[in-house]
Amino acid sequence: MEKERFILISIVTGDEEKTMASLDELAGLLDTAGGEECGRMIQRLPHPDVRTYLGSGKVEELALEAAITGADGIVCDDELSPAQMQALSHELGLKVIDRTVVILDIFAAHATTKEGKIQVELAQLKYRLSHLAGLGKALSRQGGGIGTRGPGETKLETDRRAIRRRCGQLSHRIKEMEAVRQTGRKKRLRNAAPVAAIVGYTNAGKSTLLNALTGAGVLAEDKLFATLDPTTRALSLPEGMQVLLTDTVGFIHKLPHQLIEAFQSTLEEAQYADVILHVIDASDKDWEMHKKVVYETLALLGISGKPVITVFNKTDLATDEILRDHNADKTVMISAKTGEGLDRLTLALSEVIKEKQVLLKMVIPYSNTAFASRVRQMGQVLKEEYTEDGICLEAYVPPALAGEYEAMLPTPPAADS
Ligand SMILES: Nc1nc2c(ncn2[C@@H]2O[C@H](COP(=O)(O)OP(=O)(O)OP(=O)(O)O)[C@@H](O)[C@H]2O)c(=O)[nH]1
Ligand SMILES: [Mg+2]
Structure with a gap:
């Protein structure tokens, strides 16, 4: 089947460069959806025309452009109202869609x-x-x-x-x-086991990172929204602790609200995480805008107050410049593709997790070796000794496990008054 060809349209309210960057992204979305860009038309306006989105003179120009290029339709970078859609398709005699339709189409296909x-x-x-x-x-x-x-x-x-x-x-x-x-x-x-959620802009390399760390074999492609369903895999950290890594659906500038509502529970995976791994494509010239969109989307989903490790990815393509994210607790530079920096990332992860853990000295009776194995698996053991009273363990453990240990202890006799 021949690719459907579209003219991209947008109004410019502020910085023209920003509009163009957004249109570049729209062209990428269109490509992922199986369409093709055959031109662009922008117009500086304080706000969209209520009836036709672009001004009426511009719509005439657009009709001419469409005739010359033989476009099948136009795609607007903003969500059009039903009235605008109707008026435009009436005046142009072409298919009229918007960014939301394209994104929904990609989600449906993936x-x-x-x-x-x-x-x-x-x-x-x-x-x-x-x-x-x-x-x-x-x-x-x-x-x-x-x-x-x-x-x-x-x-x-x-x-x-x-x-x-x-x-x-x-x-x-x-x-x-x-x-x-x-x-x-x-x-x-x-x-x-503590949970780390991998979040980030679409195509940042989240799935590639999960695969590199755990061999999960998740689909990773140079496609927008390759991942829609969360995948969780266990990762053993250098000092023996375990962490569960969850890969999630990517975010994008102007993510349709219908999708946020429908995907609320999927997107919320990060809400239950102990740590956020925020993956940024450092080789993308727009990474700062992407970073902003991710923080905004996290706030929109009510995900806040968690430690954040910002992971600048694709350093194999980016400059040698050291990048920083001042909103993050830690920043690491990696290449999920070559494996460069993954050791630094796992170290940062274990440091952040350790901060959330408690140091505990335990005596575990031999009748409960199962609990001892869980401590070895979930925590980081500093000392281990076999005594007459049981297994003596000194370890950093997650607060939940510490609570369980405390509940296991016999209640101390009430003090005499
Ligand atoms: N050069 C280079 N390419 C990378 C690196 N990490 C990921 N990629 C590529 O970037 C593209 C996107 O990677 P994914 O892992 O699918 O990205 P994602 O963040 O999971 O994307 P979505 O699931 O679509 O939101 C793929 O073509 C990867 O091969 C890296 O460190 N270096
Ligand atoms: Mg992915």
Whole structure:
């Protein structure tokens, strides 16, 4: 099938360079979705035109440009209102889509698990519900072919009701799956192994890092949103401690709110983490903007107050300059591809985790060697001795394990008054 070709459009409100960077990213998204850029049109405006997004003179120019380049459609870098979509497709006689449609399309193509698929469908339906009036012609797969008008009002009303019903069903199923996930999380909590969530901008190298550290074999590609479902793997740190690493869905500038809502539970994986590993593609000229978007998205998801290790990745491609992130507790420079700096990263990780652990001297009765093995696995043992009373262990352990040990101790006799 031939690639659909689109003209990218955007208004410029501030720095033109920023608009262009955002359009470069949109071109990347379009490419991932199987389309192709065949030109751009930008216009400086204080705010989008309510009716046609670009000014009316500019829309005429756009029609001409589309005729010259033979474009199949236009894609707007901002989310269009149904009215704007309708007016533009009417005036241009072309397919009109926006950044949100492209991102939703990519998510739909990349979703592999049942939960991922349901979350994407919900996000798509929510978008469709809010854009029903504008979509008739724009998405000819749903409406009639090119040239037909949008569905009539009655049809719209029945569609609306059907979509709402389906949204209700999907939300319900997501809640059920969330409950299962909670159980898994509780189990992990009981294991007391600390959790580190790998977060970052899409394509930063999160999955590559997880693979490099744990041999997880997760799909890592030069594609936006290659990962949609969280994967967790255990990693043994240099001093014998274990940590669970979770790879998550990437963030992006203007991540559609429908996706944030639908993927809330997936995105929230990081909320239960003890440490955040924030991966940044240091070879990307826009890494500072990406970093800002990641912090903003984390705040939006209510993830704050956790220790952050910022991992500048792809140093094999970047300059030798030492990069810093002043918002992070630690900064490490690595190349997940060559393995450079991974030792520094695991060291930083064990330091951060150790800070959260407590030093404990324990005497564990021989009847409970299982607990001793868990201490060896989850903590970092400094001293171990076999005595008459039991196994004497001095170790750094996660607070949860320390609590368990304390609960195991016989209650001391009440002091005489
Ligand atoms: N040169 C170089 N390329 C890297 C490095 N780390 C990752 N990559 C490449 O960057 C691309 C994206 O890597 P992924 O690991 O899929 O990125 P991600 O952050 O998981 O991306 P999404 O899941 O799509 O959000 C792949 O083509 C990797 O091979 C690195 O250290 N150096
Ligand atoms: Mg990934």
